[in-house]
Amino acid sequence: MSTLEIRNLHVTVETPEGTKEILKGVDLTINSGETHAIMGPNGSGKSTLAYSIAGHPKYTITEGSVTLDGEDVLEMSVDERAKAGLFLAMQYPVEVPGVSVSNFLRTAKTAIDGEAPKLRTWVKDVKGAMENLRMDPAFGERGVNEGFSGGEKKRHEILQMELLQPKISILDETDSGLDVDALRIVSEGVNRAKDTTGLGIMLITHYTRILRYIKPDFVHVFVAGRVAEQGGPELAERLEAEGYDRYLASA
Amino acid sequence: MTVTDHTQATADAAHSHGIIPDKSRADRVVSFDADVFPVPTGREENWRFSPVRDLKSIFADEPADGHLEWTTSELPAGVTLAEVPEDDARARTVREPGDRASALAVKHSGGAMALTIAANTVVEEPITIDLRGTGGDVRGHLLVEIGQSAEATVVITRTGTARYSELVSVDLRDNAGLNLVLLQQWDEDAIHAGEVVARLGRDSRLRGTVVTLGGKVVRLNTSAAFAGEGASVDLFGLYFADSGQHQEHQLFVDHAVPKCTSRVTYKGALAGKTAHSVWIGDVLIRAAAEGTDTYELNRNLVLTDGARADSVPNLEIETGEIEGAGHASATGRFDEEQMFYLRSRGISEDQARKLVVRGFFADLVHEIGVPAVEKSLMKQIDLEIAHVEEELEHE
Numbered sequence: 001m002s003t004l005e006i007r008n009l010h011v012t013v014e015t016p017e018g019t020k021e022i023l024k025g026v027d028l029t030i031n032s033g034e035t036h037a038i039m040g041p042n043g044s045g046k047s048t049l050a051y052s053i054a055g056h057p058k059y060t061i062t063e064g065s066v067t068l069d070g071e072d073v074l075e076m077s078v079d080e081r082a083k084a085g086l087f088l089a090m091q092y093p094v095e096v097p098g099v100s101v102s103n104f105l106r107t108a109k110t111a112i113d114g115e116a117p118k119l120r121t122w123v124k125d126v127k128g129a130m131e132n133l134r135m136d137p138a139f140g141e142r143g144v145n146e147g148f149s150g151g152e153k154k155r156h157e158i159l160q161m162e163l164l165q166p167k168i169s170i171l172d173e174t175d176s177g178l179d180v181d182a183l184r185i186v187s188e189g190v191n192r193a194k195d196t197t198g199l200g201i202m203l204i205t206h207y208t209r210i211l212r213y214i215k216p217d218f219v220h221v222f223v224a225g226r227v228a229e230q231g232g233p234e235l236a237e238r239l240e241a242e243g244y245d246r247y248l249a250s251a
Numbered sequence: 252m253t254v255t256d257h258t259q260a261t262a263d264a265a266h267s268h269g270i271i272p273d274k275s276r277a278d279r280v281v282s283f284d285a286d287v288f289p290v291p292t293g294r295e296e297n298w299r300f301s302p303v304r305d306l307k308s309i310f311a312d313e314p315a316d317g318h319l320e321w322t323t324s325e326l327p328a329g330v331t332l333a334e335v336p337e338d339d340a341r342a343r344t345v346r347e348p349g350d351r352a353s354a355l356a357v358k359h360s361g362g363a364m365a366l367t368i369a370a371n372t373v374v375e376e377p378i379t380i381d382l383r384g385t386g387g388d389v390r391g392h393l394l395v396e397i398g399q400s401a402e403a404t405v406v407i408t409r410t411g412t413a414r415y416s417e418l419v420s421v422d423l424r425d426n427a428g429l430n431l432v433l434l435q436q437w438d439e440d441a442i443h444a445g446e447v448v449a450r451l452g453r454d455s456r457l458r459g460t461v462v463t464l465g466g467k468v469v470r471l472n473t474s475a476a477f478a479g480e481g482a483s484v485d486l487f488g489l490y491f492a493d494s495g496q497h498q499e500h501q502l503f504v505d506h507a508v509p510k511c512t513s514r515v516t517y518k519g520a521l522a523g524k525t526a527h528s529v530w531i532g533d534v535l536i537r538a539a540a541e542g543t544d545t546y547e548l549n550r551n552l553v554l555t556d557g558a559r560a561d562s563v564p565n566l567e568i569e570t571g572e573i574e575g576a577g578h579a580s581a582t583g584r585f586d587e588e589q590m591f592y593l594r595s596r597g598i599s600e601d602q603a604r605k606l607v608v609r610g611f612f613a614d615l616v617h618e619i620g621v622p623a624v625e626k627s628l629m630k631q632i633d634l635e636i637a638h639v640e641e642e643l644e645h646e
Contacts (some may be wrong), residue, residue: 077594164597
């Protein structure tokens with residue numbers, strides 16, 4: 001049982017116009033086995049929340065705390081956060097030319113576990129996970145995200161999540177840009193990881209469509225850098241019908 | 252159909268097109284007479300990036316006192332390595348020297364060493380020549396001659412230290428194939444000014460790879476001239492410059508006849524405050540060279556502040572009847588987003604940097620085609636990266 005606890009989180013970013021506060025006091029608690037949908041209009045700070053938790057150097061935390069099972073996440077380096085059990089599936093995964101997917105996966109698994117995986121079971125695990133995500137075995141020999149289609153990049157993110165087995169996973173707009181077939185495959189992967197490892201999930205999305213495939217336990221509406229409203233799955237249905245206008249008018 | 256692909260060049264705004272030479276590259280002087288070339292001051296077009304002060308002894312018209320120790324792999328049937336007297340050496344050189352360093356190397360080398368592969372000989376195993384400098388000034392003249400329809404791989408490795416200048420003449424007769432690998436693994440105080448001139452006969456194929464890791468100053472000029480139709484040249488280069496190192500690679504591909512193909516691919520990494528790399532890639536497509544297909548690429552990865560990479564591609568086209576001609580040059584900082592991506596998967600900073608740099612060079616290393624060389628090269632790149640980490644810690 002793991003808990004990610006975000007308290008009064010304030011985050012700024014440097015822009016050409018000066019320092020800008022993006023997150024203005026975020027409170028959120030995610031436990032193992034729970035799925036929290038973070039929904040909101042573009043520019044509301046959803047991705048900033050994801051990248052701040054993962055430790056991207058672009059963002060400065062000015063106030064508040066983030067802990068994982070009581071440990072101070074903000075004190076950890078980027079790789080220490082991953083080793084502690086956090087995972088970020090990125091909206092725009094980065095190309096690393098010349099580094100093969102299989103080498104990358106093995107290096108990451110070794111780093112997370114602190115020891116190299118047993119070769120035979122590892123090869124089998126990778127093969128199985130790739131089959132589940134309908135990925136061609138030849139994928140392993142390609143450069144990381146190099147020339148991948150949008151759908152391939154997202155499946156590759158979920159492949160990493162299934163193999164690295166984090167405690168808490170942040171999915172940053174994993175659904176955007178996917179056709180319905182790819183969305184279904186990716187969602188199956190997320191549900192599989194949740195069923196097998198009891199993963200806690202922060203599911204950041206702009207659209208409600210993914211919530212037909214990944215059932216949220218909680219829905220948080222994110223507006224202007226903080227949570228404007230929260231509730232159960234019924235809140236998502238209301239958003240689907242009404243959109244975000246209601247919040248924007250008052251913001 | 253004529254396609255002149257200049258799209259890459261304009262897309263990559265990062266590279267300068269430099270000073271466009273006021274004369275065509277075709278007019279550049281070549282001569283065995285060293286007096287034709289005044290001592291460079293650093294203001295000349297072809298010396299303007301070079302540390303001419305460090306090259307002083309190389310420009311001196313004096314006999315040299317040192318020598319390189321030669322170690323050669325066993326030569327199979329059809330392959331000979333022999334000393335050639337001065338006059339004969341000049342006659343068998345495919346083109347006269349293109350600068351003072353090269354002309355003086357020929358003048359004071361006392362003849363040449365000639366590696367000759369007889370016609371129709373196919374050499375399966377790489378021929379290796381290890382040249383070890385033991386200090387002092389050394390002048391060298393080497394002939395590599397590949398007979399008609401012969402094929403070979405030649406790996407020349409330079410180690411130790413010297414103030415070394417040389418002319419390497421590469422003669423590919425019709426339908427010959429050569430994979431030539433030149434490894435500059437000098438000690439850190441070596442000075443090396445070399446010129447490689449290649450002539451490609453009809454249907455011949457040259458793959459030339461240059462790897463420059465060691466030395467204080469390494470300046471290698473490679474020229475390839477097509478003498479017969481249907482020939483192709485692939486020139487690859489890999490360099491890694493640290494603080495205090497100047498690594499310069501100039502290339503000239505001369506398309507003088509129709510239907511030849513050239514590819515130039517050079518990649519370099521730089522780390523350390525005074526690391527300096529220079530890449531100048533000249534391609535000339537003469538009026539007669541219809542059906543030419545050429546592309547040249549230079550990429551530089553700057554790992555730390557203060558390092559400087561100069562990159563100047565030049566393309567001269569005298570006929571529109573070509574298959575394709577393009578170039579690209581890009582010099583980039585180490586990519587923080589790549590680092591973040593890898594580290595967000597638990598990979599440490601050191602290891603992430605290693606992955607990115609290895610990945611940057613990986614495709615190039617695999618082009619060498621000599622497994623033993625590829626393997627040892629990856630190890631040396633790892634050592635270079637370890638050195639970068641030390642430099643970063645000192646900052």
